[in-house]
Amino acid sequence: MILSGSYAQEQENGRPLGHTNQNKFRQMKDLLATPNESRTASGAPGYAYTQQKVDYIMDIRLDEANNQIFGEEKITYHNNSKDYLEYLWVQLDQNMRAKNSKTPDINTEIFNAAFNGPQSFTSSNLKDRFDGGFNIEYVKNDDGSNLSHTINQTMMRINLPKPLAPDAEFKFQIKWWYNINDINVDGGRSGLETFPDGNNNYTIAQFYPRLCVYDNVEGWQNMQFWGRSEFALEFGDFEVKITVPADHILEATGDLQNPKDVLTKEQQRRFNEAKKSFQDPVFIVTQEEAEQAEKGGTTKTKTWHFKANQVRDFAFASSRKYIWDAMAVNINGREVMAISLYPKEGNPLWEEHSTRVVANTLEEYSKLTFDYPYNKAVSVHSERQGMEYPMICFNYGRPNPDGTYDERTKRGMIGVITHEVGHNFFPMIVNSDERQWTWMDEGLNSFVETLAELDYDPNFFTGNLPKDIVPYMGGDQSYISPIMSHGDYVHQFGPNAYTKPAAGLYMLRHTIMGPELFDYAFRTYSQRWMFKHPTPADFFRTMEDASAMDLDWFWRGWFYTTDYTDIGVKEVKQYYLTDKPTEKAMKLAELYNMNLDAFKDKLIYYAEAENGIVPSDAKKVEDFAFLKAYLESLSDQERSKLLKAPKHFYQVTYEKPGGLVMPIIVELTYEDGTKERKMYPAQIWRYNENQVTKVYKTDKAITSIVIDPDLETADVDTSNNSWPKKIEESEFDKFKDKVRG
Template sequence: MKLLKFLFLSVIVIATGANAQESENARQMGHTDQNKFRQMKDLLATPNESRTASGAPGYAYTQQKVNYVMDIRLDEANNRIYGEEKITYHNNSKDHLEYLWLQLDQNMRAKNSKTPDITTETFNAPFNGPQVFTNANLKDRFDGGFKIEYVKNDDGTDLSHHINQTMMRINLSKPLAPGEVFKFQIKWWYNINDINVDGGRSGLETFPDGNNNYTIAQFYPRLCVYDNVEGWQNMQFWGRSEFALEFGDFEVKITVPADHILEATGDLQNPKDVLTREQQKRFNQARKSFTDPVFIVTQEEAEINEKGRSTKTKTWHFKADQVRDFAFASSRKYIWDAMAVNINGRAVMAISLYPKEGNPLWEEHSTRVVANTLEEYSKLTFDYPYSKAVSVHSERQGMEYPMICFNYGRPNPDGSYDERTKRGMIGVITHEIGHNFFPMIVNSDERQWTWMDEGLNSFVETLAELDYDPNFFTGNLPKDIVPYMGGDQSHISPIMSQGDYVHQFGPNAYTKPAAGLYMLRHTIMGPELFDYAFRTYSQRWMFKHPTPADFFRTMEDASAMDLDWFWRGWFYTTDYTDIGVKEVKQYYLTDQPTERAMKIAELYNMNLEDYKDRLVYYAEAEDGTVPNDAKSVEDFDVLNNYLESLPDEERSKLVKAPKHFYQVTYEKPGGLVMPIIVELTYEDGSKEREMYPAQIWRYNEHEVTKVYRTDKAITRIVVDPDLETADVDTTNNAWPKQVQKSEFDKFKDKVRG
């Protein structure tokens, strides 16, 4: 044994001498730390008393509160919204505020809006048909936007203000001190856009019978967020990146035609004034039905109702506490059903409103999907705190607000529908109802970081959809995003990009974050560690304003896992995964000196015959198979004698010496480090899985080697057999190498075909 140690040390000394000049050059050049596992202190904000290093809110964390009292009138004859609001702004920060900023989102549709001006145009409309050509070139621009009638102080005097596109600044006569409250009022109106003609996240849909479906949101001037990260979040609304809003209490009265059915954020305060006795009775039945929806308004009743036109009005009165926004839907065409959902012993109402054009698909699935979503999201985050969740059908919408959302998924006119339509409807309802958790409660800044609500929500949506239907195609699994990850780098943006300028908005903000979190849960962390950390984040930041750093830090803090390598690679770069098998060498034991052993012996003037009872050699099988005359382990007396000389305690810890040895080199052409997941297939057909943590790449990010010692010959090695890591090129994933197309090439063939 002393001789072997001497030979090993000699080889090391020789190698060190050969690389001396190279090492000296490295010392002279110098470099910065570019290791994939370096910590993220260069990317994350410094922790402070407001936001701690653990990812939790600090003792000095504050946030503002805004209360609204509104009177709203829907003018069906002219398709207008008229409104008056009284706003109470609580300055809970430690800052003196010189002004307040409000969002005027409807102004993106004003005639003088700059939103159309930032869109590149090409003149190809004639090839798309006369309607497209007319809308693009002959139609006068829709007269949208807020018409502000007044902005006044609480005492009725005029309040100085200035409008800059989609933002309005309230000029305070004196700074608003910490702890002070400021009250003011605004009166306005605007023309409601037709979502099928003018687009928009809210508006109206017109039916051939002359009736409208009103899905109304962003309908009132509302306060911007002021916090200790951004100050005022007053980035202009260009139509894509969504909203940053403060929590508060709402009291809203909405006047609509008397034959309309209406739902909104909050709890209805006057059911006896707006519902018939039968409708009240049915809704009370629904409160006790936990298995099937109960119809409050049937299709037959809705079809009768849609044929009339009441000239009278009703006022629906709602209150909502601790919500960040308010929306409502109103139409005389609505079918209305509801059922109760058991959220940890508390009954929450799952509700759907839809015209007959949504059936039979909507009555079969909508309310059940709402219920399933509330149950599954509550398991992974926190118990749903509100009293209800409402799904409203609109032909081309998918948009979320507290307690209410607007969803597409319409069957053919004859009521038939294909699997794609059904899946799309279930998916959008799950997604939009899920937004009640992110960002309606875990209230991230959507204008700045779209992925924090869309990506996190899409991830939990995936789990909820698979619970509703185990065969559901979610589109959010790692294997689903391979075409995007392996695409043209000039049209891919890092996830950590502000939403208005990213390329491929959907994959960037929705599917890549969702697939990454699924990978974290399923492959990297495991469900137990992931779920605890994710639940910790969700509960820490309920009704607060988290940032990306708060999420990243909490996930590590609650799991004892260093994930900086994952956040840095998956969220801050456009690198992709590509891990494969570079080389496989097979070795066998022999009692004959190998060529390498003889060269070493010659170098040190050794006679190997003198050590034949003390040495065991190994040789590489050049053709990948073990020669017939190869020695079995049992044939080596020198090895067996050594083992027999060991104390019983040490010998009991040893396993049977293997007959086969494989040295496998794994390569990583891709820029991302990921765990190496390996499936070994043996000569008898049995299989075995190994997973090496991503940290295996910490010293060499280009290639690593592992040795497999086994009694059975290995016939096949496959990397990432279940496509868990979004590997963009699977042609190098197997040994022996087989001619096969990568997942990306398969996708391209499918598109071309």
């Protein structure tokens, strides 16, 4: 096989066969779904777009003595589609921890130590498996009669008595309970944390049977939950009553309906004060009060009542250990509350930063997407969690027992709060399918998170910039998957779903599109798909539709392949002026049967400098009398349009060993120390993706050329980025054989 430019040709009897278009700039018609009346070619929802609605009324009881949660829910399913539905699918996420769960069976096991201490041996070999999972007491019709259903691991099919017609609704009831897992012992995205003082911190989510998404792309999204790829959910209205010990402080999705029943008059007064404080948080429960409360315990209960409209999920947190502070945030003239709950173990870090980070996140995300539509955002501290739900999230970042903390702990805490609060936008509002396309919420969110973190602290290390992902991009190809992969089946989940998409979007904004075009397009996508279910094609198409930029080359390379960026300076040739015919000129004259003697004193020749050394007798522009005469023959107006005569001439060949096409960013340094930047669009590679040449005609000698000086394109091998070449071994040299192999 012979590779020539972007085309592959096979030889047969000396004659090349035909080939398909493999040009890196070919359009993505072969990869994206065909537009239709539901999803337009522009990336917007079509006139026939529909989505379902699911409403929940729930009564929840937290049993602190036994660490169990009990629930009864009434569900109203609204069929807004044009389809008749024979059944409904319900997610039972807690079943991942059931004793008969298949999740442990899909993981390989090895002996990871030659010996064990008594504690680790007991945990590994003698401890009984946690008895989690839903215990379904009944599934009933609205009239109380039994409703047929089938449970398949983390999914339950509701067998409808008759097909549910378009524009009809179906009401049914589920009663259930389960044992709450200890997140530090049994793991999990929600559960409880046990403290040495005997108290628990309950961060509860995925706690109720929830309807799967039914849409006009996938039908039912009923992929099993294996513990990694997250959730696809429908929007609806929630009314939830949660009964907990009377001395607990509780926060949840939605607006509190009965503050007078669950808060003291002093707590109500302080919260009203917080609504007017836009600069600093106000304590509703102080650390002193929380420390006093954690010494207690009670058999009495309180019921907290919440309502939330147009949300896709519900979660809550409850403990007697909570310190509670809050402040107001101005979102385009509208008051939103930033709130934090945390045990004393989180201080002083949490009282210094948490609520302020929440406020900053709401402000910065709203600038780049849409005004935050809910009334609050809550950050709850739990030792090992980082998980998001509408209006509430659970976050790690704990100081040492003596209250000290290092910069890494602080940065981690600020980062996780920004990230999880940011999830209110993606996917809690721009409601993508996390089970299939993890990057559509994690990647987009990590990108906006980066901008918010840099606003909070300009020196913040985000880990999401193009230069940060070079080790991943240049790593062993057998452990790298394209971004467009199901999250359950990739080796390096974090880089694949979080950092590579975030770095790519940062590159689009900062380097390829520019902030003005990018921000308008990104805001258009966000607002088009608020409270709807977008797909990757909707994102790709909207970004192009709203910016007038053809980005198919970028989506195809960055999202659909594991190609990497590697652009270098292959060769630099320097030329000088002469009045003597060069070898190249003589060959050209022979080809066209020209007599160069007849053009004496009428032609200027470019001669290549050997080893970059220009001879002392090299001509200058002013040395050519016939050129001077020609210039003097021009009118003043014509001469005014001419550039200053160059003294130096260079031809630079850029090569691209890497598979990705990218802009070429060049920094030229001149003999007087001044610098000049040039950026050539990625389309420079459209005819030859292996190498391209550019000519520089300058008044000053060029002393160095550097490609991508600010590391904007995730170039995995910078050893070929400079001229004169720096003699050093790059990190790439250590693994390039694996990569290129």
